[in-house]
Each structure stands twice: as structure tokens, then as C-alpha cells.
Amino acid sequence: MITEQQIRESLDKVLVPGVMRSPVKMNLVRDIATSDGKVNITLSSTALAPEIQDRLKDSIKEATGKLDGINEVNVDFTDEKPKDLNQIKRVIAVMSGKGGVGKSLVASLTAVALRRQGYEVGILDADITGPSIPKMFGLNNRPAGSDTGLLPVPSRSGIEVMSINLLLPGEDEAVIWRGPLIARAITQFWEEVLWGQIDCLLVDLPPGTADAPLTVLQSFPISGVIIVFTPQDLTNMVVRKAVKMARQMDKSILGVVENMSYLYIPEIDKKMEIFGKSRGEEMAQAAGAPLLAQLPIDPDMSRLCDEGTIERYDGEVMNGLGESVSRIALQTD
Ligand SMILES: Nc1ncnc2c1ncn2[C@@H]1O[C@H](COP(=O)(O)OP(=O)(O)O)[C@@H](O)[C@H]1O
Numbered sequence: 001m002i003t004e005q006q007i008r009e010s011l012d013k014v015l016v017p018g019v020m021r022s023p024v025k026m027n028l029v030r031d032i033a034t035s036d037g038k039v040n041i042t043l044s045s046t047a048l049a050p051e052i053q054d055r056l057k058d059s060i061k062e063a064t065g066k067l068d069g070i071n072e073v074n075v076d077f078t079d080e081k082p083k084d085l086n087q088i089k090r091v092i093a094v095m096s097g098k099g100g101v102g103k104s105l106v107a108s109l110t111a112v113a114l115r116r117q118g119y120e121v122g123i124l125d126a127d128i129t130g131p132s133i134p135k136m137f138g139l140n141n142r143p144a145g146s147d148t149g150l151l152p153v154p155s156r157s158g159i160e161v162m163s164i165n166l167l168l169p170g171e172d173e174a175v176i177w178r179g180p181l182i183a184r185a186i187t188q189f190w191e192e193v194l195w196g197q198i199d200c201l202l203v204d205l206p207p208g209t210a211d212a213p214l215t216v217l218q219s220f221p222i223s224g225v226i227i228v229f230t231p232q233d234l235t236n237m238v239v240r241k242a243v244k245m246a247r248q249m250d251k252s253i254l255g256v257v258e259n260m261s262y263l264y265i266p267e268i269d270k271k272m273e274i275f276g277k278s279r280g281e282e283m284a285q286a287a288g289a290p291l292l293a294q295l296p297i298d299p300d301m302s303r304l305c306d307e308g309t310i311e312r313y314d315g316e317v318m319n320g321l322g323e324s325v326s327r328i329a330l331q332t333d
């Protein structure tokens with residue numbers, strides 16, 4: 001007797017065109033019924049264009065039809081809203097007091113590190129006016145979708161990405177939107193994108209402590225916030241403001257990350273604190289949260305960002321960042 005579990009496993013080997021994840025991981029499988037060698041599979045057609053539905057149906061028939069004891073496979077579609085199918089375990093927002101401190105970089109490195117640990121990871125680029133996530137991952141293909149929803153775009157290592165940049169006609173198109181439109185775009189990234197089953201969705205917030213980051217913090221069920229800063233921040237006011245905002249919104253601070261903390265010179269095996277003395281511990285104390293990482297100024301890192309190959313980065317600090325985040329935010333109930 002074939003079990004539902006065996007059928008589910010065969011479905012998990014099929015890829016949904018466009019996202020390169022299985023219908024199981026996209027949480028599209030609604031029902032599986034078997035009797036006398038016949039199996040009826042009900043899928044949700046959410047965010048799948050008709051031709052994608054046909055292709056998916058064919059590959060499912062092929063994969064499941066191969067199972068011993070199965071001689072007929074039927075696939076039917078129902079329709080659900082993306083937000084009813086999304087199973088996102090943790091939402092972590094990456095925040096900074098001001099722009100240009102490496103917020104997007106920290107969001108990306110955290111995603112890459114968590115993905116390497118085997119987690120299902122997504123990045124929601126909520127920085128509508130300065131989206132930089134697709135560039136760091138070298139993504140420029142338009143998201144697939146239908147009138148029922150949009151699919152995120154998978155990176156090379158399988159991180160699911162959604163950004164306004166992927167939806168605009170030209171990558172360099174400037175977004176000069178006003179508050180309400182931005183808020184709507186961000187809400188749509190949450191409600192109308194089929195993320196499927198995600199262990200950790202990282203949200204790259206707009207910089208600063210103005211309206212835009214506030215909207216995001218208000219609209220999503222954020223489990224925690226990571227605050228990024230640099231030693232250049234002459235006063236720690238910016239960090240304190242970010243901390244205050246997170247607290248006012250009742251969001252817990254998972255930790256702080258100091259970026260551009262030092263420059264390592266291998267020839268003399270020395271760390272030079274060229275932007276001033278590290279304030280990592282001081283900021284961690286101000287935030288009442290752990291110091292998750294101190295990232296060096298690394299020319300390799302900025303080159304990979306520019307080339308769109310941030311996923312090639314490998315370094316102890318990045319792995320350490322990923323381990324801290326998974327320990328603090330993902331391995332707890
Ligand atoms: N530690 C670092 N080492 C080298 N380059 C960095 C580092 N942090 C940031 N950068 C570079 O600075 C630029 C801005 O970083 P980004 O993460 O986009 O900042 P933000 O999102 O805070 O505006 C990026 O293009 C990146 O290449």
C-alpha cells in the first residue's frame with residue numbers, strides 16, 4: 001500500500017517552475033487521496049500562471065506515476081490567497097539609525113549563513129526607495145505570478161527574494177513614491193507574495209527611524225530586530241533612537257551588529273580600528289541585547305556585493321553571525 005507520506009515525498013522532488021522549490025515547500029499541496037492505485041492530488045493554483053500549472057501537473061504526474069502501485073494520477077487545482085498559504089516561522093527585521101551603514105549587507109550575510117545551515121530563508125526588501133538586495137545577489141529576472149499572487153525570485157543558493165527592484169521596468173529606475181504607496185507596496189509583499197514554508201524571513205527595513213521603517217514594524221508580525229551600526233556613528237544617538245523605536249513598537253531586539261568595525265592587515269596580523277574605537281559592547285549594552293558580530297571592512301565583500309555574488313562570501317564572522325541568529329531566534333519556540 002502506498003502511503004500519503006510516499007506521495008508527499010515524490011511531490012517534494014518536483015520543482016515549481018519560477019521558484020525552483022517544490023509544491024510541498026511552497027505549501028501548495030492541499031489534499032492527497034488514494035484508492036486502488038489511483039491518486040488524486042489537489043494543489044492550490046495560487047500565483048501560478050496557467051502554463052505553469054500545466055507544466056507542474058505534467059511533472060507531478062510523471063514523478064508520482066513512477067511510484068510502485070500507482071497507475072493513475074489526477075491533479076486538480078483550487079484557489080487560495082497567498083497569505084493563507086504562507087507558513088513563515090520567524091520574521092527578523094534588520095534596522096539601522098541611518099543609511100549606508102551596511103544594513104542590506106548584514107541582511108544578506110545573515111540570509112546566506114542561515115541558508116548554509118539548511119534553513120528555508122527569504123528576504124523581503126522593504127527598502128522601497130533604495131532597494132539593493134537583488135543587486136547583491138545578482139538577480140534581475142522578473143518574479144513569476146498570476147492574478148492571484150506573485151512568486152519570489154530564488155537566488156543561486158535558494159534564498160527567496162522579493163524587492164520592488166525586481167518589479168520595475170529598469171533596474172536603475174528611481175522610485176519616487178510617497179508614503180501611502182510605499183506602505184501599500186510593502187503590505188503587498190507580505191500579503192500577495194507566495195513565500196510558502198519559510199524558517200526565517202529577513203526584512204531589510206528602510207534606513208532611519210522615520211515613517212517607512214515604522215510602517216513595516218507595524219504591518220508585519222516581526223519576531224525580533226537586528227540593529228546595525230558603524231563605529232563612525234560619532235554619537236550613539238542614532239543607535240539609541242533605533243533601540244527606542246523598536247521598544248516603543250514592542251519588538252524585541254535580538255542583537256546588534258557592528259559593521260566596518262576594523263580592517264585586518266594580514267601582513268602584520270593586525271586589526272586596525274580605522275573608523276575609531278569599536279563601540280560594539282557599549283551599543284550592545286545600550287540595546288540590552290547581545291553583540292551578534294563585528295564585521296571587518298573587507299574589500300572582497302564589497303566586490304562581491306558589486307558583482308552580485310554575495311553568496312560566494314565565506315568567512316568566520318559571517319558564519320558566527322548566522323550561528324548567533326539561529327541560536328537566539330530560530331532554535332527557540
Ligand atoms: N564591512 C564592509 N566591507 C566592505 N564593504 C562594505 C562593508 N559594509 C558595507 N560595504 C559596502 O557599502 C555599501 C553600502 O552597504 P549597504 O549594506 O547597502 O548599506 P545600507 O543598506 O545600510 O544602506 C555596499 O555596497 C557594500 O559593498
Ligand SMILES: [Mg+2]
Pocket residue numbers: 103104105127130131132
Ligand atoms: Mg540598503
